[in-house]
Amino acid sequence: GAVVSQHPSWVICKSGTSVKIECRSLDFQATTMFWYRQFPKQSLMLMATSNEGSKATYEQGVEKDKFLINHASLTLSTLTVTSAHPEDSSFYICSAHVGATYEQYFGPGTRLTVT
Amino acid sequence: GENVEQHPSTLSVQEGDSAVIKCTYSDSASNYFPWYKQELGKGPQLIIDIRSNVGEKKDQRIAVTLNKTAKHFSLHITETQPEDSAVYFCAPKNTGRRALTFGSGTRLQVQP
Numbered sequence: 446g447a448v449v450s451q452h453p454s455w456v457i458c459k460s461g462t463s464v465k466i467e468c469r470s471l472d473f474q475a476t477t478m479f480w481y482r483q484f485p486k487q488s489l490m491l492m493a494t495s496n497e498g499s500k501a502t503y504e505q506g507v508e509k510d511k512f513l514i515n516h517a518s519l520t521l522s523t524l525t526v527t528s529a530h531p532e533d534s535s536f537y538i539c540s541a542h543v544g545a546t547y548e549q550y551f552g553p554g555t556r557l558t559v560t
Numbered sequence: 561g562e563n564v565e566q567h568p569s570t571l572s573v574q575e576g577d578s579a580v581i582k583c584t585y586s587d588s589a590s591n592y593f594p595w596y597k598q599e600l601g602k603g604p605q606l607i608i609d610i611r612s613n614v615g616e617k618k619d620q621r622i623a624v625t626l627n628k629t630a631k632h633f634s635l636h637i638t639e640t641q642p643e644d645s646a647v648y649f650c651a652p653k654n655t656g657r658r659a660l661t662f663g664s665g666t667r668l669q670v671q672p
Contacts, residue, residue: 451603479659488649488662489604538603542658547592547611549660551603 447473449541451552458529458559465525466555468539474519475541479549480512483536495522529559562587566650566663573640574671581666583650584632590652593626593633594660598647607648608635640670 448471458464468478476497481489493514494502501514513525526533538554563586573579583593591612596604610617610624610633617624623636633652637644647667651660 449603477658488664490662491659494659540603540660547653548594548606548609550606551596554601554603556601 447541447543447548447550449475449539449550449552451539451555453555454553455556456558458557460530460559461528463525463527464529464557465523466537466539466557468522468524468541468552470520470541473541473543475522475543476519477542478516478522479540479542480514480522480524481538481540483538483554485536489538492524526557529557531559533557534559562590562652562654562657562661564650564652564661564663566666568666569664570667570669572669572671575640575642577640579635579637579640579644579668579670581635581648581650581668582632583634583652583663585650585652585661586631587652587654588631589654589656590631591655592653593624594651594653595622595624595635596649596651596662598649598665600646604649637668640668642670642672644668645670 450469452467478495480492483489492507495514495516497516503509516522540549540551565584594609597607598604608624621638626633647665650663
């Protein structure tokens with residue numbers, strides 16, 4: 446199956462700093478990638494849809510100036526959490542849509558802890 | 561938008577028994593019905609999916625059944641093993657929306 450990687454797998458940062466998370470499709474080109482957030486013992490909540498070469502589409506309630514998404518190539522999307530606060534601590538997961546098929550494949554996730 | 565309900569929220573079975581998880585959705589335009597398995601600290605893994613033109617699909621011990629009239633689909637796991645212990649999510653989708661809408665999840669525990 447298609448492989449999606451994320452880096453880093455975990456990160457700890459101080460309140461007020463910014464953190465960048467990378468999402469890569471390793472063996473396929475992804476015109477669309479998605480970013481989700483998951484709090485402990487909860488489901489995945491879609492944050493934004495990232496399209497290669499264009500601006501991301503954010504879900505209602507997600508601050509686009511706080512969660513900056515860049516999809517510069519067909520294999521890489523990045524999520525930058527700016528001015529992070531403890532309430533941003535969560536598990537961030539990306540997924541990639543495989544061409545014209547329905548399937549979505551997920552990365553292993555990045556655990557962010559803001560102290 | 562799509563409303564997705566998943567039941568039960570937790571399920572404990574003895575090794576070798578069967579497990580069934582049900583997902584109910586609201587959008588009649590949904591046409592893709594996947595199930596994901598998420599182990600602790602990992603991303604979700606697609607384990608089986610079905611399209612709206614098919615009523616049932618099986619892959620070894622895992623099967624998915626779809627009832628479009630009643631707007632629900634179910635995950636069936638037979639001969640459960642301890643390694644099946646995880647959280648399972650349904651995530652129906654329609655062609656008008658690229659993203660998946662996840663159910664609330666079912667924590668399956670298989671007792672050895």
